[in-house]
Structure formats: C-alpha cells, structure tokens
Amino acid sequence: MVSRSSRGIFPSRYLINRAANTINIPERTYMKPHCIDLYSDTQTRPTPGMRAAMAQAVVGDEQSDDDPTTLQLCEKVAHLLGQEAGVFMPSGTMCNLAAILTHTRPGDELICDHQSHIYCTEAAGASALAGVSVWALQSPHGIFEAQQMVDAIRPRTRTAPRSTLLSVEQTTNFSGGAIWSLPQLQAVRDAARSHGLKCHMDGARLLNATAATGIAAADYAAGWDSVWIDLSKGLGCPVGAVLCGSVDFVREAWQWKYRLGGAMRQSGVLAAAGLYALEHHIEQLKADNTNAQSIWRTLSASNLFRFDPVQPSSNILRFTFDPASIDAEAFAKRCLAEGVRVRAIGGNFIRATTHLDVTAQEAETAAQTMLSVAQAMARRA
Numbered sequence: 001m002v003s004r005s006s007r008g009i010f011p012s013r014y015l016i017n018r019a020a021n022t023i024n025i026p027e028r029t030y031m032k033p034h035c036i037d038l039y040s041d042t043q044t045r046p047t048p049g050m051r052a053a054m055a056q057a058v059v060g061d062e063q064s065d066d067d068p069t070t071l072q073l074c075e076k077v078a079h080l081l082g083q084e085a086g087v088f089m090p091s092g093t094m095c096n097l098a099a100i101l102t103h104t105r106p107g108d109e110l111i112c113d114h115q116s117h118i119y120c121t122e123a124a125g126a127s128a129l130a131g132v133s134v135w136a137l138q139s140p141h142g143i144f145e146a147q148q149m150v151d152a153i154r155p156r157t158r159t160a161p162r163s164t165l166l167s168v169e170q171t172t173n174f175s176g177g178a179i180w181s182l183p184q185l186q187a188v189r190d191a192a193r194s195h196g197l198k199c200h201m202d203g204a205r206l207l208n209a210t211a212a213t214g215i216a217a218a219d220y221a222a223g224w225d226s227v228w229i230d231l232s233k234g235l236g237c238p239v240g241a242v243l244c245g246s247v248d249f250v251r252e253a254w255q256w257k258y259r260l261g262g263a264m265r266q267s268g269v270l271a272a273a274g275l276y277a278l279e280h281h282i283e284q285l286k287a288d289n290t291n292a293q294s295i296w297r298t299l300s301a302s303n304l305f306r307f308d309p310v311q312p313s314s315n316i317l318r319f320t321f322d323p324a325s326i327d328a329e330a331f332a333k334r335c336l337a338e339g340v341r342v343r344a345i346g347g348n349f350i351r352a353t354t355h356l357d358v359t360a361q362e363a364e365t366a367a368q369t370m371l372s373v374a375q376a377m378a379r380r381a
C-alpha cells in the first residue's frame with residue numbers, strides 16, 4: 001500500500017505509532033523552511049513539545065462548552081488580559097469580525113487607523129458582514145492622538161452614520177510594529193468612551209508589546225470592551241486566537257462565532273497548543289524583539305535603508321531604500337534567491353518579522369544577506 005509518507009506528503013517520522021498509541025516526534029524534526037523566513041511571524045512550525053501537548057489533549061465538544069482544554073485556555077487568556085471571559089476563535093480575523101458584529105449595528109461607523117488590519121485586509125468584513133462603514137485615520141505608525149479620533153466622531157444627526165466603535169492595534173502591524181504607550185492608549189480609550197463609543201483592541205501582537213516594555217497585557221487592556229491575542233503568530237501555534245471581554249460581551253461574540261461557522265468540536269487539540277505556548281514561548285518573544293534590533297543595527301549602519309519607524313520597538317521591521325530606485329518587490333525576490341524571505345508590503349516598503357523559528361544567528365545572517373543584496377542593487381541603480 002502506498003503510504004502518504006512515501007508520496008512525500010508527510011515524512012514518516014510524523015506517523016502515528018498506533019501500537020504504542022504515542023506519536024514519535026524526534027527533536028528538531030519539525031519541517032523548517034529552506035530559508036530564513038522573515039515573511040511573517042505566522043510562518044512558525046509547531047515544535048515537537050507543542051505537537052506532543054496537542055496529541056495528549058483532553059477533549060470534549062467545544063460547541064457545547066464541554067471541551068476542558070479549550071475552557072482552560074479561554075480562562076487563562078482572559079486572566080492574562082484582565083478580562084472576565086474569553087472565547088476561542090479559529091483566527092484573529094474572526095476575533096475582529098465577531099467583536100465588530102457584537103459592538104455595532106448596520107449603519108454604524110468604526111474608527112481605526114488607515115493601515116490597520118481591519119481596514120487594509122480582512123476582505124472588508126466590517127462592511128460586508130457587519131454593515132459598518134470605516135473611518136480610517138491617517139497616522140504615521142498606526143498611533144493616533146485622542147483629539148484626532150474625537151475629530152472623526154460624527155455628529156449625532158439624522159443623516160450621519162453613527163460612530164460607535166474605536167479599534168486600535170497593539171502592536172501596529174503594517175505600520176511597522178509600533179507600540180502604543182499606556183498613556184496614549186488610555187487617552188484614546190477615555191475620549192472614545194466619553195463620546196459613547198465602545199473600545200476594541202486588536203492585540204494580535206499584544207504580548208510582543210509586553211515583552212518589549214514589561215507592561216502587563218492586562219494593563220494595556222484595562223478598560224477596553226474587547227481585546228484578543230493571536231496564538232498563531234509569535235506564540236508559534238498552528239491556529240487560533242482568543243477574544244476576551246465581559247461575560248455579556250463574550251456571550252454575544254459566541255453567538256456570532258457560531259453564526260460565522262467558527263464553533264468547533266474537539267478543539268482541545270488546538271487549544272492545547274495555545275496552553276503550551278503560553279507556558280513555553282512567552283519568553284521567546286523578548287528574543288524576537290532583540291533579534292529585530294540586531295537586524296536593524298546591521299542594516300542601519302549602512303545608508304541604504306530608511307527605517308520607518310526609525311528603530312523597531314517589537315518584532316517587526318519596516319524599511320524602504322535610499323536610493324529610492326531600489327524596488328522592494330525586486331529586493332524581496334533577490335533576498336529569497338539568497339535564502340532570506342521578506343515581504344514587500346506596498347509603498348516600496350519591506351516588512352521583516354522575527355519569530356520563534358529564527359535564531360539570533362539566523363537573524364544576523366539574514367541581515368548580512370539583505371545588506372549585500374541592497375548593496376548590489378544600489379551599484380546597478
């Protein structure tokens with residue numbers, strides 16, 4: 001019989017040893033890509049320890065609130081974020097969408113930054129599914145002033161959309177991994193609340209902010225009506241995110257999750273990865289931030305790179321070039337040919353993201369590669 005592994009889909013070392021009812025997962029055999037992959041922190045592979053935790057998960061029926069591992073994960077994340085309750089979601093995108101659906105009614109307006117994930121991607125779910133228009137603020141790194149936000153709130157008239165929801169990203173993804181300070185967050189939150197808006201925090205990389213500043217995630221999230229963290233980014237899980245808020249909020253968000261087809265069954269297998277990550281991978285986020293700094297130091301010593309923000313504060317680097325004739329798409333292609341994967345994100349910017357599967361040595365190698373590619377391209381410019 002042709003096994004899946006002999007067709008090259010699934011290396012035999014991952015096959016289940018049914019006789020022993022165990023999974024044979026030798027150290028470091030998880031398949032790393034054949035490049036240093038800085039494309040995104042979503043590119044991590046579950047570690048052997050994580051896979052083992054998943055294999056051993058106690059499971060039930062999540063849709064009936066009966067999967068103990070998922071319940072444990074939700075409780076743990078809610079506690080971490082200082083919220084009353086949490087709900088496990090298949091993705092961060094569904095966290096944003098379920099929160100928007102819960103907080104708003106069709107015809108409302110949501111205020112966020114023009115480079116936020118909600119506005120730039122997510123297939124316009126806020127508009128398509130929640131019937132909400134989006135007012136996108138222009139700010140340099142996804143961090144706007146309270147007054148700028150207040151100025152965007154519509155007057156309560158018969159004709160205007162109702163401004164009912166504020167959303168911020170901590171850290172800001174496409175804006176270069178910038179971190180909102182606590183006073184900045186509190187200022188926009190208080191201003192929004194005083195105008196009757198609900199406050200939502202897209203905390204896909206909130207724990208990267210905590211790793212960088214030492215400020216507890218619960219302090220960043222205090223007073224926000226909803227907040228979530230992604231498990232499938234720096235934490236290294238294959239899938240999942242946890243959306244948190246009050247008990248009432250989570251009850252409503254759960255119903256939206258179900259309507260959207262996000263209710264699961266034996267989700268404990270996935271939740272176990274999240275629990276494992278919260279125990280074993282949080283410390284690594286500091287190393288990711290440090291590795292981003294080391295790439296920045298190497299590249300910024302040359303005058304070929306223009307960083308924006310001028311220095312990374314978390315695990316995301318965003319830069320363009322001087323001379324401006326160096327094309328970001330061409331740069332990314334040449335880097336890939338040299339074994340380093342980065343992402344051209346528009347506006348002639350490159351985004352490079354450090355994560356669990358990039359060691360300090362690989363970060364340095366990647367920086368040297370990017371430097372020599374830029375030097376070669378500059379010579380031809």
Ligand SMILES: Cc1ncc(COP(=O)(O)O)c(C=O)c1O
Nearest residue numbers: 091092093117169173202204230
């Ligand atoms: C800031 C931010 N929000 C939301 C998302 C969506 O998360 P997911 O990929 O888990 O749907 C991402 C993913 O990159 C993100 O960076």
